[in-house]
Amino acid sequence: MPSFDIVSKVAWHEVENALNQAQKEIAQRFDFKDTLTEVERTDEGLALRSSSEDRLKAAWVVLQEKLIRRKVSLRSFEAGKFEPTPKGGAKMLVEVKEGIEGDAARELVRHIKDAKLKVQAAIQDGQVRVTGKNRDDLQQAIAVIRSAGMSLELQFINFRE
Secondary structure: OOEEEEEOOOOHHHHHHHHHHHHHHHHHOHHHOOOOOEEEEOOOEEEEEEOOHHHHHHHHHHHHHHHHHOOOOHHHEEEOOOEEOOOOOEEEEEEEOOOOOHHHHHHHHHHHHHOOOOEEEEEEOOEEEEEEOOHHHHHHHHHHHHHOOOOOOOEEEEEEO
16 A cells, blocks of 8 residues: 655754854854854754844844755744853753654644545654555645645655555
8 A cells, every 4th residue: 555654854964054054154254253152053952152142143043044045944943042141141942843743743644534535644653654545645645734734844755655
């Protein structure tokens, strides 16, 4: 039976390239001079630090521009709140959302079932597998999911006959 998987992944090599480009631009721009502004990747996500909150906001805008230019969807990132640092600066953690969590997966399955297509959807470890009898039904399921307007960046992979 034909099937495909719905996943939500981030192209980490593109994120790394965008981070490097943002770091270079921040190092070269005059308005960031002597602000100790840093953008780096950590285990929790992307960490931004600066000596003031407005420079931190500007660094986040620079990073967003670089991510967009590298064709990385901003839906995969969730900016945290600005937190003060002990020296009077500010920091922010940007979480990277990867994988489809339980509520979003159930919503995807509900959209597929509401469309009354001849396909079955099953939730499996951060992804949703859709199976059907023919390729046309699966393509209709993809169209339904794309038109659903989910808050996640979704990819359709492993299309098998």
